[in-house]
Amino acid sequence: MERKTKVTAEDGKHDILIIREFDLPLDLLFKAYAEPELVEQWMGTKVLKLESKKHGSWEFETTDAKGNVAMRASGVIHEFIPNQKIIRTFEMANTPFGVQLEITEFEKLSDDTSKINMHVIYESVAQRDQLLKLPFAYGINMAHNRMEELLKTLK
């Protein structure tokens, strides 16, 4: 499969760039970020609040299979320009990762294609690196948990 999403994280810096092109018209791509019920679907999270406007705020909650809250994240929206730009803060509750600033730019490539440019700025290099490693650590943990569960069934 072609790798469509590009992530750039330079050593020793406290930001990352995420770039992706979509086979979607610009207005549809932007809608996926603005409408709570659409965000819920592609982010796989519950949207408790999403005020898609300048100085609005947002709050997401993700639950595990047992219904326990696995992650809660929230922030405020600093800029909301339809089909162009969203600037918001992002913070995960009860974690040492601090606040990150997300600048997401939307760009029309053709009538049927569009592009996202996401610039994420972290409080420190250490926090950025820790967050980048989360999915990696999660992958390892998932593997180990599965192995453990498998071993339990074998006993």
Place this chain on the structure above:
Amino acid sequence: MNLRRDVFQALADPTRRAILLLVASQSLTAGAIASNFDTARPTVSKHLQILTECELLEQKQNGREIHYHINAKKMKEVADFIEPFRNMWDDRFNKLESIMKEYQTRK
């Protein structure tokens, strides 16, 4: 999502890691790999199947024999800690794309 999990699951097993180390130095047949382990041959075959499915190993026909060799590109991807992060966003964006395509046709 599944692929990523499978790669880590593949790497979580000590026998499979040993197989990768063995094959890293030279490509080998299933029989030659199995002869390095005390485990039953079908168990080794199962490990080889898992490693091949998640693309850590590749099969190459060599005359009548099938040799297993390491997929350096995939190994490098996994070793790169940013790759799972990129995969996470790629999964999300793929989902966004398919959901919005469906949304478009429903209108």
